Amino acid sequence: MAVAPLAGRRVLDLGALCAQRPHALAASMAARLCAGYGAEVVRPLPSGGxxxxxxxPLLPDGxxxxxRFLNAGKRQGATTGRFDVAIGDRASLAAHAEEVPVKARISxxxxxxxxPPMTELGLMALSGLFGIVGEAPPAxxxxxxxxxxxxxxxLAACMALLAAxxxxxxxxxxxxxxxxxxxxNWKVAAGVMVMGSAPVRGGARVTWFTVPAKDGHMALVYQDKDWPPLRDLIGDPRLRDDPRFATGPARGANRAALLEVxxxxxxxxxxxxxxxxxxAKRVPLGPVKWPVELLDDAQYRARGFLAPDGMPALPVGWDGQRLTLEGNRADAG
Structure with a gap:
């Protein structure tokens, strides 16, 4: 049995006291990971709860x-007492964690x-993620x-806290x-360094999309080397003979025509x-599944990713073993 690395440590989760949603989510996730690593995590709440x-998303019980996910393994409590770690934004740490030796400060x-006032949408825009996710403009x-x-x-905060x-x-x-x-969004920087320009959403080489199936949708995510077996799988001679589909850039430029075929x-x-x-042809297509279907997915079951009630497991491991919240025991995995 592996010993949980944060067993015996007390962590002050100030996520509920953060002024902005991205900070609150990040602090709460860092504390959730700390709980998975065996820490006692205390989460004080504001007057509004x-x-x-x-x-x-809401559960059937409302x-x-x-x-449920972010606060699993935590307990509500006050900011008083001894803590080894505190996680929050600048204001919450200054108000409640001056004496805590190790702090994670989210900004x-x-x-x-x-x-400044910030949302997750704003962060995606500032970082350039909006430039590569979605269909081509004007969409x-x-x-x-x-x-x-x-x-x-x-996750970054938790890993830094472990090092500290x-x-x-x-x-x-x-x-x-x-x-x-x-x-x-590292691909943007890599694209500029290697090719001299940043990738953009809906670029000419993009031929990845979802396609309606008889009972749902399929995701097409494939490389150029996969096109011949995909073409043969579908078996329409136009995919072989029409020059609009001969190359990746040509298929990207003629996506509407490709989808019609x-x-x-x-x-x-x-x-x-x-x-x-x-x-059977080693073509990397994948079904788009409903959330309820994932509960019975063979790969998810084999990996222990979802509990029977749908609670996702965290990829929290130590010395080659998976750690669980239940008693902070180590399970093989």
Whole structure:
């Protein structure tokens, strides 16, 4: 059995006291990870109660799935007492955690900069993520699903806290939400360095999309090397003979025409039939599943990703073993 690395540590989760939603989400996720690593996590609440209590998505009982996920393994409590770690924004840390030796401070731009009003949409726009997600202009950009920017900042904060605790002493860990969002968008920087220009949404080479099937949708995410077996799988001679479909850029420039050709083949088959046929030819197509279907997904079951009630597991491991909230025991995995 592995010993949880934060067993015996007390963490003050100030996420509910943060002034802005991205900071609150990031701090709450960092504390959630700390709980997974064995810490006792205390979450003080404002006078109005838990800020995520009514945040969608809502469960059948009316509760918030976000609240249930982010606050699993924590307990409500006051800011008094001894804590090893505190996580929050500048104001909450200054008001409630002056004596805590190790702090994670969430901000938009980092130390020395005042926090402007900010949303997760604003962070995606500032970091350039809006430039690559969604259909080509004039269609509006698309946001990333869920809270990927804030959750990634929470992961960064947790990893930095683990390093600070290992080093010992007092330390303030600064996590910039914008820096994390820019890191998530590393392909833009890489594209500029390698090709001299940044990728843009709906570019000529983009031929990834979802296609209606008989019982849902299929996701087409493939490389140029996968086009010949995909073309043969569908079996329409136009895909071989029409020059509009001969190359990746040509298919990207003629997406509407391509969809007209391949659409009927997908629409006439179920997701399971398409997946089996694609796997036989090693074509990387995947079914788009409803959330309830994921509970019975073979891969998710094998990985223990979802509990029977739908609660997702966290990828929290230590010494090669997965740590769980239940007693902070180690399970093989």
């Amino acid at each position: 838990e800020p995520f209590a009514a945040t969608p 509760g918030s799935a976000l609240d 938009v731009f980092g130390p020395g900069e005042e926090d 509006p950009p698309a946001r990333l699903a869920g809270h990927q920017v804030s959750y990634s900042a929470g 605790l290992l080093a010992g002493g007092e330390e303030v860990v600064d996590v910039s939400l914008l820096d994390v969002a820019a890191w998530l 391949i659409g009927p083949w997908f629409a006439a088959r179920t997701r399971a039939e398409i997946t089996a046929a694609a796997q």
